[in-house]
Amino acid sequence: MKPAAKQEKSYLWHKISTVMPNPERYEGPVTFIWDYQHEYMVRCPRCEGPALVSCPKVSFKPVDPDKERVLCLKCGFSRLANDVIRYNIRVKRACSHCDHWFDVCIPNNKEKAAKIRLSCDGCGAVEDLVPENEAYRDLYTDERLSDPLFGLPLYYQAPIRNDVLWAFNKKHLSDIRDYVASRLRERQTMQWTTMVEKLPHFIKDAKNRDQILKVIDRMLEIDAYN
Numbered sequence: 001m002k003p004a005a006k007q008e009k010s011y012l013w014h015k016i017s018t019v020m021p022n023p024e025r026y027e028g029p030v031t032f033i034w035d036y037q038h039e040y041m042v043r044c045p046r047c048e049g050p051a052l053v054s055c056p057k058v059s060f061k062p063v064d065p066d067k068e069r070v071l072c073l074k075c076g077f078s079r080l081a082n083d084v085i086r087y088n089i090r091v092k093r094a095c096s097h098c099d100h101w102f103d104v105c106i107p108n109n110k111e112k113a114a115k116i117r118l119s120c121d122g123c124g125a126v127e128d129l130v131p132e133n134e135a136y137r138d139l140y141t142d143e144r145l146s147d148p149l150f151g152l153p154l155y156y157q158a159p160i161r162n163d164v165l166w167a168f169n170k171k172h173l174s175d176i177r178d179y180v181a182s183r184l185r186e187r188q189t190m191q192w193t194t195m196v197e198k199l200p201h202f203i204k205d206a207k208n209r210d211q212i213l214k215v216i217d218r219m220l221e222i223d224a225y226n
Contacts, residue, residue, distance in 0.1 A: 026182035028175055031195050036172040042070065042152035045140050049074030050155050053147045055081075070150050081149045088134040089113045098123040108138070158215045163202045165215060177216045180209055 040053040051072040068081035089106040100122025106113075112133040119126050139151025145166050146153050156173050157166040167173035172195075179185065179196040180203060202208055 024182055025184040026179050028178050031175065033195050036168045039169045040147035041155040041169045042147050043155055044072035044075060044077050045152060046077040047072060047075040053149055055149060068149055084138045084150055086110060086136055086138045087112055089116060089131045090134055091118065091129050091131045095120040095122055095125060096127060097125040156219055158219065160202060160208060160212060160215060165212060173216060173219060180212050
């Protein structure tokens with residue numbers, strides 16, 4: 001074969017190989033963990049069934065909590081994110097009459113307090129004081145693998161050896177599966193570290209591939225959305 005023909009054949013092969021998709025190459029979207037945090041599939045606090053926590057976001061700032069809610073897809077249980085907000089009403093200051101120190105906390109209040117009336121233990125004077133209203137969420141659980149609004153355990157989670165595989169929602173789980181199934185994993189962008197590149201080592205480890213795929217497929221077979 002003439003050198004020119006060889007060069008043309010090599011060029012054509014390179015062109016075909018770059019155009020044809022490689023079924024073993026990961027070609028998923030460039031996503032980051034916050035791209036999946038608008039929706040959490042969790043366990044319903046009433047029936048243990050699948051429940052959807054909606055957490056719509058505008059840019060990186062949460063919208064009005066009245067639009068953030070949990071809705072069970074099985075029993076219909078529903079609750080707004082505002083319903084779990086509580087306030088510790090706290091006063092830390094000196095009495096205006098005798099300098100006796102107030103250190104009062106009234107916990108677990110559903111509403112803020114503009115003023116509270118306190119009697120000084122030092123001189124007995126009664127004052128209407130402006131407190132601090134410390135907001136917090138009265139979460140269902142303090143488990144690490146839970147949603148941030150209600151503290152409900154994630155629906156998609158399963159043990160893998162001594163670790164736990166988890167996902168926020170079905171899209172998150174599916175993207176993890178695509179990455180695990182691929183044998184050729186290339187950087188998707190040099191500017192940022194993507195969600196799949198930040199996955200823990202046990203998920204990326206080739207020796208766990210078959211087990212993880214079975215676990216994910218089993219979770220995806222149970223379609224929580226229907």
